[in-house]
Amino acid sequence: MSHTTTRLPAQSAKARRRSLALRPRRGPGRAPGGKATLWHCLHAEWIKLRTMRSTLYVLLGTLAFCIGLAALNGSSAGSEFADLSPADQATFDPLATSMQGYLLAQIALGLLGGLVITSEYGVRTIVSTLTSVPHRARVLASKAVVLVGLALPVGIVMSLAGFLVGQGVLSGAGAPHLALSDGVALRGIVGGGVYLALAGLFGLALGTVIRSTTATVTTLFGVMLIVQAFAPALPGRVGDWVLKYWPPIAGGQVVTSYQDPALLSPGAGLGIMAGCVAALLAVAFAVFRKRDA
């Protein structure tokens, strides 16, 4: 084996010289066979996503946050449960209690989705990306696919970890809790993962249109947290409408086990979020194809 490996560099050097020597015989501009495909572009985008340092940090940090918040929330809600009024006990939501981490996780995955493209504009690698693959719809589609390929399983893991830790703590405190075998648990965990993947795509679409990391993060905070925090303060009908239909709030219904009659069902809420992300992605594709790099 060592014999062959020591000979390798010499062989490749020879092969290179041969390939260069052959080149002039090819007519100018006639590229050799081998058409670049969507598959190649997906591979390239996957390499870029996994070699971006922020990817690992963002995901690990968010996972830790989801678990930590589920434990804290579970223990405080569990110890307070006995003191709640019967009405509040009836609407107690063990699923939502363990899933509060999604509030920050959606920002984190939105940021990751945004970085997939804004990091390229930030350091101008968008130039080499688009000279390598000038087919712009293919580039953006590949970014979206690899992002979902990472964000969906990671989102499910985050939801699952929050669920297990949160329900464990609730059960330890003697409060109502869910088991994995409950139907609502599976919907919350998978739905939570889907929601986080949608948040990632939302960030990607925003980042494509805005092109700046800072502005993308600011917008994410505004859309996903600030509106949610101030919606109750909005006057009557407007406030109710926002609480019911604002996409991140509606989408968040998927991690609740108590159905508030004033709000959308988990399925309908997630559908609104998905529709909004799809619309924004369509805008992002149109802008990305048309604009100078």
Next chain:
Amino acid sequence: MIEVCGLTKRYGEVLAVDDLTFAVRPGEVTGFLGPNGAGKSTTLRMVLGLDTASSGTATVGGRPYVAHPAPLKAVGALLDPGAVLPSRTAYHHVLALAAGNGIPRSRVNEVLAEVGLEKVSRRRTGTFSLGMRQRLGIAAALLGDPPVLIFDEPLNGLDPEGIVWIRSLMRKMAAEGRVVLMSSHLMTEMERTADHLIVVGRGKLIADMTMRDFIAAHSQREVLVRTPQADALRSLLALAVDVRVENDDTLIVTGLEAAEIGALAAAGGMELHELSPRQVSLEKAFMQLTRDAVEYQADKETDR
């Protein structure tokens, strides 16, 4: 071959590139010259499909850049050497580009070795000097072994050894029958490297000719004459041509060949100690030309 036909880029009122038409042929190094803001980079970006032309066409090997099935195998380009994610390694930067065109992993190591980065290929590019990033950009350009190479300011940040390396690389690539287009502000390097010149100013084509013709056309040949009878020779020649006094015994004559000066001096019985045609540099010719271009523009504006 790179063919640019009626290429125009308009940003609002401003014409960055104005009806540019030229062709870059294989087998020689073509220099792309022009003062700052002349539209060189915008032209290259349109050739590479990064910017959309307001009108006109740019093709590489007979088709628009974006129509190539695997662009890196058709054109290798170095546009901006700073364009690397600092936290990514050199290897992964090139690997991602290779993957997008289905170029094998082995070729990545090959080009990194070819530009002399094999030892640092696993280091993050944030730790690289400008010269190393320049080499990384060249590695990426060579990746697909393309018949067309485009280098925008490839000499920036390179040390003298790097400059010699890139000059011989470009000469070699041209000798292999490739199209090599290179822009640079370093006139002496351009003069040593390029065979052909395309010069633009204010988005317009100013010249498209061989290096030799360009220098000849845009400079007047000067002859240095050293003689103890400088005053006499000067009054003799100054009737017909332009004579500059360099010092007590030296004149610079413009507008006559060395042989003609020698003959006139002999006829006048004057003693010559030196009679030598002066080499005119690309730099001088370029300055002369751009000065003309500026004056031409100014004239046109006053005419209106």
